[in-house]
Amino acid sequence: MSCNMVFALAAEKLAGNIEVPERAEYLRVIMLELNRIASHLIWFGTTSLDLGAITPFLYGFREREDILDLFEMTCGQRLTFNYIRVGGVAGDIPREFIPKCREFLGKFDAKVDDYERVLTENPIFVARNKDVGILTPEMAVAYGVSGPSLRASGVRFDLRKDDPYSIYDRFDFNIPAFHNGDCYDRYMVRIQEMRESAKIVRQAIDRIPDGEVRAKVSINFKPPAGEVYSRIENSRGEMGAYIQSIGEKKPLRVKLRGGSYNQLQVMPELVKGHKIADVVAIMASLDIIMPEVDR
Amino acid sequence: MIAGVFSQIGQSFQQLIGDVSSNPLFYLISFVLILSALMVVTLKNIFHSALFLILTLFSVAGIYILLHAEFLAAVQVLIYVGAVAILIIFAIMLTSQLTSKRIVQTNEQVTVALLICFGFLGTAFLSIPYTVWRIADVALPAENIFTLGKLLMTDYVLPFEVVSIVLLAALIGAVVLARREGS
Amino acid sequence: MEITGIFKYLYELLQSTGLPQVLVDIIALASAAVMIFGVLAVIALFLVWWERKVSAHIQQRFGPMRTGWHGWRQTIADAVKLLQKEDITPSTVDRPVFFWAPVIAFVAAFMVYVTIPFGDGLIVSDLNIGILFIIAITTFTIISLLMAGWGSNNKYALLGGMRSAAQVVSYEVPMVVSVLAVIVFAGSLSMVDIVQSQAKIYKWYFFRLPFGPIAFFTYIIAATAETNRTPFDLPEAEQELVAGFNVEYSGMKFAMFFLAEFVNMFTVSAIGATLFFGGWQGPLLPSWVWFLVKTFALVFVLMWFRWTYPRLRVDQLMEFSWKFLLPVSFANLILAGWMKYSGWFNW
Missing domain, CATH: 1.20.120.1200 (NADH-ubiquinone/plastoquinone oxidoreductase chain 6, subunit NuoJ)
Known part of the structure; x- marks a missing residue:
């Protein structure tokens, strides 16, 4: 979803004259935030699995299932979502989406409490994560680490607040940040972000207006020549899209940037002096998705 | 023979x-x-x-x-x-x-x-x-563990304790040797 | 229904055939061994199924559902499948060591049951060193782990084997010391005597405050580590070691390790039930039912641990044993000795 979004944003920026309808903007935010929750849920599951706890993995996937149902309802896909288009979204949401989504949000906070009960206060989990793989703010900035891993080191930088795109400036939410930069803080940031994302979705479905969901963009849409870079905050940090156009139907060059590449680069610094088992914990806590490293 | x-x-x-x-x-x-x-x-x-x-x-x-x-x-x-x-x-x-x-x-x-x-x-x-x-x-006592325990704690208490001190000394010695190598 | 009556009858029947007494005893003991083996094999199969069900329900799943009622035939099918599989011996292994490791694990797991009382009178042999015998035999599990690790000629297996050996050795100490606290109070090493000294529910060693619960908790923690289960399942930490000491094993030999593992889990629970919860003692129901109920309750606790906790790190594991569990269990032993000596709570 976030790749859809960032590419659409870049193309819109390049075209300059595309007016995205209000309803589409709200739908984009809802989808992006649900996607962030889903991504953090996978991260939560795999992290706990990497630390040897199997049950939280299934808990995380249980809630992710609900989100995937919502996505499936919307765009027909459960994994390779393709919903956000240049000029809006592919189509309107079905009627049962909003009640389903409300139902999910209603129980979600209690589920996050569950996760916290299973892991956050567990002495073994704390022992495995506290003071392990400390990422100092200087190091994080120097390596270009972004997203939750950066905020866990005490740099409160989030594109949703610091370089607002879409309609994020209309919502009331916090950017959780911690200061130790260890695995435990990275864990806490993501857990709190899930709650904040749920808050955003809740506000968005309360306020969503009626109307069009897609501006008219011709199939033979030819943006002006030039280059453009747009960026959004996705679950693993800064997601960027660079488009170089020569005024043709197809761009000359497109580059997508994901957060994992930079997060992988700090690994050698973080694992110094730790045990092999800690490498697993550190890697998990940075939320590195290997395919994203080589985009 | x-x-x-x-x-x-x-x-x-x-x-x-x-x-x-x-x-x-x-x-x-x-x-x-x-x-x-x-x-x-x-x-x-x-x-x-x-x-x-x-x-x-x-x-x-x-x-x-x-x-x-x-x-x-x-x-x-x-x-x-x-x-x-x-x-x-x-x-x-x-x-x-x-x-x-x-x-x-x-x-x-x-x-x-x-x-x-x-x-x-x-x-x-x-x-x-x-x-x-x-x-x-x-004849062998029927409860020979019982007897053994009693004897270890009464008649043979001194050798018993001396053995534990020897073991303790060995333990401390091992720790000392290992430490010296480390620091 | 009391089973012992049937056994007495069968024994007398055997005697009446006119065979010499030595032969009668040998036949009786051999059939007892075979019976225990059969019972334990069934229990182990049941435990595999139960573990799957418990884990599934903790994780809000159903687990096996399609084969029979709630999938009860699943493990039987799995076991049969495992036994039919090709028995692969990799070409670079140390053959005799590789072969004997699962055998020793298997035999050690079953030999323990010589002195575990399944019920009133349901014990193969009430040795006067009972509990000590069990502890001695379980050390062979370590040997089998080391043999499997070394014999496989595989770095992951070797690391897994060494880890589990180091772990079992370090946790054996607090386990034995916490068992000793009970022995001090019971004044006997015989399992039957220990059970009989807990005739009433308030006499269960678990309820002998304050030393009983402490001894039990140190025991159950050490026992979890002994059976290599989460949060102490480092030997098979798949993120670091693929599968641990049994990585090269397949088919029948793997089945033996697997079965031994579940039998060991049942063993530590049975010892726990015997030492702290009055063994077979209980009202109304036959004694062996009580024994099984208590043991399965403890098995459930072990499974509960496994499906809730993350895994410790190697150094944390060792620290926990030597710096926390051991001092606590020693202090508890001294406390128990003092309580016994001073005559307090000496109901």
Whole structure:
């Protein structure tokens, strides 16, 4: 979803004259935030699995299932979502989406409490994560680490607040940040972000207006020549899209940037002096998705 | 003369272990014991030697059981198999180059060692028959662990405690040695 | 229904055939061994199924559902499948060691049951060293782990084997010491005597405050580590070691390790039930039912641990044993000794 979004944003920026309808903007935010929750849920599951706890993995996937149902309802896909288009979204949401989504949000906070009960206060989990793989703010900035891993080191930088795109400036939410930069803080940031994302979705479905969901963009849409870079905050940090156009139907060059590449680069610094088992914990806590490293 | 010595040995042996010598299990266990003990010193693969050492120690425990010393047997397994042998295996696993084919088991002192060993064996053979063994005529107490425990805590409390102090000293010594290397 | 009556009858029947007494005893003991083996095999199969069900329900799943009622035939099918599989011996393994490791694990797991009382009179042999015998035999599990690790000629197997050996050795100490606290109070090593000294529910060692619960908790923690289960399942930490000591094993040999593992889990629970919860003692129901109920309750606790906790790190594991569990269990032993000596709570 976030790749859809960032590419659409870049193309819109390049075209300059595309007016995205209000309803589409709200739908984009809802989808992006649900996607962030889903991504953090996978991260939560795999992290706990990497630390040897199997049950939280299934808990995380249980809630992710609900989100995937919502996505499936919307765009027909459960994994390779393709919903956000240049000029809006592919189509309107079905009627049962909003009640389903409300139902999910209603129980979600209690589920996050569950996760916290299973892991956050567990002495073994704390022992495995506290003071392990400390990422100092200087190091994080120097390596270009972004997203939750950066905020866990005490740099409160989030594109949703610091370089607002879409309609994020209309919502009331916090950017959780911690200061130790260890695995435990990275864990806490993501857990709190899930709650904040749920808050955003809740506000968005309360306020969503009626109307069009897609501006008219011709199939033979030819943006002006030039280059453009747009960026959004996705679950693993800064997601960027660079488009170089020569005024043709197809761009000359497109580059997508994901957060994992930079997060992988700090690994050698973080694992110094730790045990092999800690490498697993550190890697998990940075939320590195290997395919994203080589985009 | 040799036959005389052997029958003498047989008799003292009878006296020592009483009814055990008529038990076929005793001969089976002894056979396993001696065979595995030989394997310990002759095998080239030192890991296999360690495993045969475990079998040897376990067979000794079997003999203890035949002698109605169950407690001793359990302790034998617990300490020798459970702790000492495992320590040895650990040492083997942490040492490199112990299984290579070029390992030589003997050096130039082998003849001297053999002579000394046979000397000891001969001494043992000669001394067993001519020793007057003090064997108590009283029957084994039914609750021999109970008695053993009582005795360890009353009559033999001093040696018992001295042994623990020796072990403690060894422990502290090991810690000291390990620390010096570290710092 | 009391089972012992049937056994007595069968024994007398055997005697009446006129065979010499030695032979009668040998036949009786051999059939007892075979019976225990059969019972334990069934229990182990049941535990595999139960573990799957417990884990599934903790994780809000159903687990096996399609084969029979709630999938009860699943493990039987799995076991049969496992036994039919090709028995692969990799070409670089140390053959004799590789072969004997699962055998020793298997035999050690079953030999323990000589002195575990399944019920009133349902014990193969009430040795006067009972509990000590069990502890001694369980050390062979370590040997088998080391043999499997070394014999496989695989770095992951070797590391897994060494880890589990180091772990079992370190946790054996607090486990034995916490068991000793009970022995001090019971004044006997015989399992039957220990059970009989807990005739009433308030006499269960678990309820002997304050030493009982402490001894039990140190025991159950050490026992979890002994059976290599989460949070102490380092030997098979798949993120670091693929599968641990049994990585090269397949088919029948793997089945033996697997079965031994579940039998060991049942063993530590049975010892726990015997030492702390009055063994077979209980009203109304036959004694063996009580024994099984208590043991399965403890097995459930072990499974509960496994499906809730993350895994410790190697150094944390060792620290926990030597710096926390051991001092606590020693202090508890001294406390128990003092309580016994001073005559307090000596109901």
